[in-house]
Amino acid sequence: MGRLIALHYSVMLYAIFMKSIRISLTELVMPCLDVYRIREDFPLLSSGVLYFDNAATSLTPKQVVEAIADYLLNCRANIGRGVYPLAQRATEAYEEVRAKVAKFIGAESCEVSFVKNTTEAINIVSMGVEWSKEDNVVITGLEHHSNMLPWLRASRIYGFEVRVVKPKPDGSLSLDDFAKAVDKRTRLVALTHVSNVLGTISPVRKVARLAKDHGALVLVDAAQSAPHMPLNVEELGCDFLAFSAHKMCGPPGVGVLYVRRGVELRPMMVGGGVVADASLESFELVEKPQVFEAGTPPISGVVGLGAAIDYLSKIGLEDVWRHEVKLAEKLRRKLVEVEGVKVLGPEKPQTGITSFAVDGVSSDEVAMALGRMGVCVRSGFHCAIPLVRDVLGEEQGVVRASLYLYNTEEEVDSFMEILVEVLRLLRGA
Numbered sequence: 403m404g405r406l407i408a409l410h411y412s413v414m415l416y417a418i419f420m421k422s423i424r425i426s427l428t429e430l431v432m433p434c435l436d437v438y439r440i441r442e443d444f445p446l447l448s449s450g451v452l453y454f455d456n457a458a459t460s461l462t463p464k465q466v467v468e469a470i471a472d473y474l475l476n477c478r479a480n481i482g483r484g485v486y487p488l489a490q491r492a493t494e495a496y497e498e499v500r501a502k503v504a505k506f507i508g509a510e511s512c513e514v515s516f517v518k519n520t521t522e523a524i525n526i527v528s529m530g531v532e533w534s535k536e537d538n539v540v541i542t543g544l545e546h547h548s549n550m551l552p553w554l555r556a557s558r559i560y561g562f563e564v565r566v567v568k569p570k571p572d573g574s575l576s577l578d579d580f581a582k583a584v585d586k587r588t589r590l591v592a593l594t595h596v597s598n599v600l601g602t603i604s605p606v607r608k609v610a611r612l613a614k615d616h617g618a619l620v621l622v623d624a625a626q627s628a629p630h631m632p633l634n635v636e637e638l639g640c641d642f643l644a645f646s647a648h649k650m651c652g653p654p655g656v657g658v659l660y661v662r663r664g665v666e667l668r669p670m671m672v673g674g675g676v677v678a679d680a681s682l683e684s685f686e687l688v689e690k691p692q693v694f695e696a697g698t699p700p701i702s703g704v705v706g707l708g709a710a711i712d713y714l715s716k717i718g719l720e721d722v723w724r725h726e727v728k729l730a731e732k733l734r735r736k737l738v739e740v741e742g743v744k745v746l747g748p749e750k751p752q753t754g755i756t757s758f759a760v761d762g763v764s765s766d767e768v769a770m771a772l773g774r775m776g777v778c779v780r781s782g783f784h785c786a787i788p789l790v791r792d793v794l795g796e797e798q799g800v801v802r803a804s805l806y807l808y809n810t811e812e813e814v815d816s817f818m819e820i821l822v823e824v825l826r827l828l829r830g831a
């Protein structure tokens with residue numbers, strides 16, 4: 403344990419040294435992303451923590467906290483209700499973010515609704531389509547529970563069939579399998595853009611084209627793609643898209659539901675803020691996008707999401723993505739060399755997500771031991787039990803290291819040194 407602590411401190415000192423001279427291999431190889439400059443925006447990183455759990459939630463830059471504080475301290479009023487100037491300023495700030503989100507995903511403002519998170523967005527769609535018993539919904543075996551349970555539950559309520567396209571163990575999906583599953587009764591195809599376990603990118607565009615040929619709707623779970631790569635709903639060809647602010651430098655409690663113009667969808671909740679007219683006997687609702695925002699929305703969260711989008715757009719998501727893949731490639735190269743470690747997913751990483759299993763040691767034990775050394779990774783089934791247990795066959799779960807724009811090559815080196823030492827201790831060698 404003494405050796406481990408010494409190693410941890412030397413790693414921290416090295417990181418501080420590298421930060422002070424502000425030059426690294428990373429910057430020489432990838433001059434586009436000034437990682438050491440970016441790290442200064444995230445105060446939590448100065449504690450020396452190795453934060454590799456970005457697929458669960460990202461850290462927050464100062465700029466986002468400042469934008470939220472500015473709303474709370476200087477512009478605090480409800481939106482869409484008051485007619486006094488403060489309330490109008492708050493409403494304008496909120497609606498500006500809607501326009502910003504629309505631009506971010508290549509949509510129109512009227513197609514963007516603010517919801518609580520990706521999970522809520524998908525639930526809204528699952529409960530909002532006019533289903534018939536004869537319909538079927540096609541999902542994949544890669545899905546997070548949030549893009550699986552809503553369809554299973556709706557199928558129980560409305561009587562439609564759920565069909566599953568199984569991925570290969572490397573996370574790839576075959577278009578032939580989609581072609582077999584989708585038919586004229588398919589009402590909707592729901593798939594993740596990026597797997598939260600394997601980091602693979604699904605062939606969304608091709609699947610959407612196939613679905614459209616059969617008259618089906620397409621929902622894309624963009625929880626793991628919107629924070630990391632440029633997105634465009636027109637290019638993807640989807641009717642619905644969902645993502646969460648907390649995974650993309652924004653605050654928890656706010657997410658986005660994109661609904662293509664012209665697509666019919668019933669709101670899941672009604673109440674204040676969505677009323678065009680009401681009597682004691684009946685009511686008339688407002689149009690999209692506000693119709694999905696019943697009650698007071700998470701205004702400060704929306705403001706924070708706007709600041710997060712500004713932040714990421716200024717840096718450039720193309721560069722963020724390239725940076726993460728480069729780090730994941732390095733991580734994978736090093737992981738496969740460690741005896742008893744099985745690295746999952748494709749040989750060539752497509753995003754910054756890497757999952758692995760260790761012979762004879764559960765994923766929780768590994769993550770707990772790493773946690774004690776200041777390394778944050780997630781273990782277990784990652785809200786994707788059918789994928790991890792049934793497709794990958796990992797009964798003890800898997801360890802997931804997920805990288806983001808502020809992670810560095812040196813952190814990958816440190817992670818590997820600490821992991822090797824932790825495994826040696828856990829195996830009692």
Ligand SMILES: Cc1ncc(COP(=O)(O)O)c(C=O)c1O
Pocket residue numbers: 457458519520521522546548549594596597598623625626646
């Ligand atoms: C692919 C995917 N979909 C959906 C979700 C659910 O996101 P949230 O918890 O923000 O609703 C996650 C969260 O990890 C995810 O990775």
